[in-house]
Amino acid sequence: MKKSIEPRTLKGFRDFLPSEAKKRQYVINALKEVFELYGFEPLETPTLEYEEILAGKYGEEGDKLMYRFKDLGERNVAMRYDQTVPLARVVAQYANLIPMPFKRYQIQPVWRADNPQRGRFREFVQCDVDIVGSDSLLSDAEVIALAVRSLQRLKFGKFKILINNRQIFSELVKKGLTAEKDLPLVLRSIDKLEKIGREDVLEELGKLGIEKERRNLILETLENMLPSEEFTRLFELLKKLGIDSFFYEFNPTLVRGLDYYTGTIFEIQVEGYTAGSVGGGGRYDNLIGMFAGRQIPAVGFAFGFDRLVEAMDELKLFPKDLETTKVLVTVFNEKLLDKSIEVLNVLRNKGVNTEIYDDPAQKMEKQLKYADQKRIPYVIVIGPDEVENNLVTIRDMKTREQKTISVKELPNEFIKN
């Protein structure tokens, strides 16, 4: 056989070997559990869409970074760039099949030809939760509560949901501190407050032609803003939903990058994880109706799945026993294979994840090494002595301790919890 093509992956694309894939599955399963506890249902949309569905929906940057091409039928197609535009399409396309409010979650990969860097990939998983068709503040509270519960389910201890409302910024216009048309640029600077600091934001505002006094006034006005009546009501609802006020706070300088938010906005920050927010969301009442041709209110949030996994890794929040295989049954030799299979059956029938070493001709040493490499916590050895007395020897691969028990006692050793 000729070795000619180098085995490699594209920049920004990743393989997940079992140890990583297991972590990702753990997070996905935990999140689904909480999402469903809150009454949200799964939705899946295709990887490829007609380009016209996605084009122009994500601003200039989106149009630049989107993966698109002509398919074999000369159709212009594009790969999923986010899960919100497909949601808008689905809501319009199946209007008669979807009861409103539509509470759906969606956990699928998206593709962006961005410059890969720490925590940023060209293929990455998004994890969206939205309530479509409700303008009730209760919905805003429900999605924030769900974000908190999700993080708690994943064992994050210290985190904060920073909450603001886009409406607050209209005060800057009302007070004559900026013109309506300049507001987006002003907000873009304020959005960097945490990243670049107060001084640099003031300087940026200066570059927009805002005189010195007014720059200060803009920041101070926001910083001294008191929670509105709507906030008070939102916080009341959160409290009623059992969410401790330790986990959220009013943050009047929070902007959130995306322009499409119309009301509540929030961002999730995990203490001890500095690579950025692990997620965020808000109310966006003018977006979901884009294909339906009418206004459809919506509120939701998304976790940056890869950041969430990275944060859990750094904070050591993954369970220690994330193994899939609990027991390796070794094979002493070809003659004693039957006994090993018998023990294998006993464990599998009890629901214990068990594998048998595939090659009876291999030495015991090699079989034990295999268990070590795969981090299988228990190994069972059944030699001639064991066979004669209907016993098995169990070796704890961590402590290297061994004990010999009868086959009958075996299932109780590894009852699945």
Add this chain to the structure above:
Amino acid sequence: MKKSIEPRTLKGFRDFLPSEAKKRQYVINALKEVFELYGFEPLETPTLEYEEILAGKYGEEGDKLMYRFKDLGERNVAMRYDQTVPLARVVAQYANLIPMPFKRYQIQPVWRADNPQRGRFREFVQCDVDIVGSDSLLSDAEVIALAVRSLQRLKFGKFKILINNRQIFSELVKKGLTAEKDLPLVLRSIDKLEKIGREDVLEELGKLGIEKERRNLILETLENMLPSEEFTRLFELLKKLGIDSFFYEFNPTLVRGLDYYTGTIFEIQVEGYTAGSVGGGGRYDNLIGMFAGRQIPAVGFAFGFDRLVEAMDELKLFPKDLETTKVLVTVFNEKLLDKSIEVLNVLRNKGVNTEIYDDPAQKMEKQLKYADQKRIPYVIVIGPDEVENNLVTIRDMKTREQKTISVKELPNEFIKN
């Protein structure tokens, strides 16, 4: 808002609304459970690969149907076409990180620009299980046993694994019934035996220039072939692994389309599902080493995930209570909202999937209709009488029966099993 772009999906691509998405999740979760019970671990590979990794690996058809394009960096890329070639790449790329034998499963979508028809889509999920690096017959037995257990876990009652071995066909050459070089064409005809029948196969063999007597002899030789010693041993192993012989049989005319199999081959047929085999597999010892530049033995199988879901649908194998949300807590009016939230919290804290109707201003009738549309089995109503006496009224949406109980008794009503 202007309604201009028609909300639609590409031919051969599908949305999965919650009721369908739940079924798919159910199947995936059940399969993962069995795969892990058998000691297999998850692997994920990227959607896009360098085109050179995939090109030329799937024959002419594959090169024609593969989705490929130039990315923004002018790299030739291709979308995942199957999960075997990526597995071969992974095995070569991470040789030092992967303990052998490598037992992995992979459940991801693949893309083929095929002509869409019943049960055939351009985006569909494959579900692969393979043991790489073992040439032991025990591995062949393990993957067949796993296929049987998977189908049993999904509640399929009557199905058969047809088993053959590619080696058997060399008998045709040895006996002088066909030349070595003609064997692939002869096998391609025999492969159609079940589809087009005996007469048509004989006619096809005639077109290959094989004289009448020999055509019959070819079929008869295969049909009268007795299981070899290896088969006897394989069937023994299956029996020891607890697999009832009802579920498999020797079938000497089974060919399997793909050329790359080198030993055991098998195909899974479900009684009552006529659209074709729901999966199959076999031993392929010359494929996985293609990037590593050495021979690496392998054996495995794949379920056609969409067919599996379709077969389960047709045979009504999905659990009746596949709902995600179990209870809808209605809101009598804005004043009584707090009580509804209180009940909501009680149920969620007990792990019961519960949602609250988001808009307290809506009439009870509309709230009940919502539960009906979403097939939520239980609705809780808390009116002024209930609030006064700390009671809740539970409505069974199927039987339309109602009962009123105290809030304290509530959790026992919906304990999650």
